[in-house]
Amino acid sequence: MKRLAILGAGGHGKVVADTAECCGWEHVDFFADGWPAQTTNGSWSVVGDTSLLIEQLSHYDGVVVAIGHNSIRKAKLDELARVGAPLVSLVHPAATVSRRASIGLGSVVFAGVVVNADAVIGPGAILNTGCSVDHDCVLGECVHVSPGARLAGGVRVGNLSWIGIGASVRQLIRIGAGVTVGAGAVAVSDVEDSVTVLGVPAKVFFRT
Template sequence: MKRLAILGASGHGKVVADTAEICGWQSVVFFDDAWPTRERNGVWPVEGNAAELLERLSAFDAVLVAIGDNRIRLEKLAILKAAGAHFACLLHPAATVSRYASVENGSVVFAGAVVNAYARIGMGCILNTGCSVDHDCTLLAAVHVSPGAHLAGGVQVGEGSWIGIGACVRQSIRIGAGVMVGAGAVVVADVVDGVTVTGVPARLI
C-alpha cells in the first residue's frame, strides 16, 4: 500500500489529498501542529504534529508539505529534507504537463493547469487550478502560481514568490524572490526581490 504523509491540515491540504488519491496514493494522512485539537481534515485523519511526522518518516513512502505560506513551506521542506524525507510529486491527470517540462519533487500540479515544453518547476511549488506556465519558464523553489494565473514564455520567478489569482505575466519577465503579485495584476516589467506589485499594469506598493 502506498502511504503518503501530508504536513499541513489546511483547505489547500484537502486539495492535495484529493489529488493524491486520484494519482493512486492508497493511504493519505495528515500531520499538523494543531493536533490533537484537530483530528481530521475533511475525510482524512490527522495523526500527529510536525515533530511526530519526523519520528515516523519511515512509515511513509513519501511526504508533501501542504502549507500555503511559501516561506513556511520552504522552511518545512528544508527540515524534512535534512531528516531524509522522500518527497512526492503530484500531477493531476486533468493537468497538461509537457514531456519536455520538468517538475521537481515536493510540487503539486492541480487540475486544469498547463505546463508547456522546457518549463522548469522547482521543489515545493504549487501550480494551482487552471493556471498556465508556458515554454521555457523557470520557477525556483516554493513558488505558488494561483488559480487562473498565466505566465507567458520565458518568465523567471524567484524562490518563494506568489503569483496571485488571475494575474498575467508578460513573456521574458524576471520576478525576484519573495515577491507578491496581486490578484488580477498584469506584470509587464521586471520585479525586484521582496516587493508587492498590483494593478494593470502592475506597480510597486
C-alpha cells in the same frame, strides 16, 4: 498499499490529498502542528504533528508539505529533507505537463494546470488549479502560482514568490525573489525583489 503523509491540514491540504488519491495513493494521513486539537481535515484524519511525522517516516512511502505560505513550506521541506523524508511531487492526472518540462521535488500540480515545453519548475512549488506556465519559464524554489494565473513564455520567477489569482505576466519578464503579484495584476515589466505589485499594469504597492 501506497501510504502518503501530508504535512499541513488546511484547505490547501484537502486539494493535495484529493490530488494524491487521483494519482493512486491508497492511504493518506495528515500531520499538523495544531494536533491534537485538530483531528480531522475534511474526510481525512490528522494523526500527529511534525515531530511525530519524523518519528514515523518509515510508515510512509511518500511525504508532501501542504502549506500555502511559501516561507513556512520551505522551512518544513528543508527540515524533512534533513532527516531523509521520502519527499514526492504530485501531478493531477487532469493536468497537462509537457514531457519536456521538469517539475521539482516536493511540488504539487493541480487539475487544469498546463505546463509547456522546456519549463522548469523548482522544488516545493504550488501550481494551483487551472494556472498556466508557458514554454521556457523558470520558477525558483517554493513559488506559488495561484488559480487561473498566466505566465507567458520565458518568464522567470524568483524563490518564494507568489503570483496571485488571475494574475498575468508578459513574456520574458523577470519576477524577483520574495515578490507578490496581486490578484488580477498584469506584470508587463520586470519586478524587483521583495515587493508587492498591484494593478493593470502592475506597479509597486509596497516593499518588504
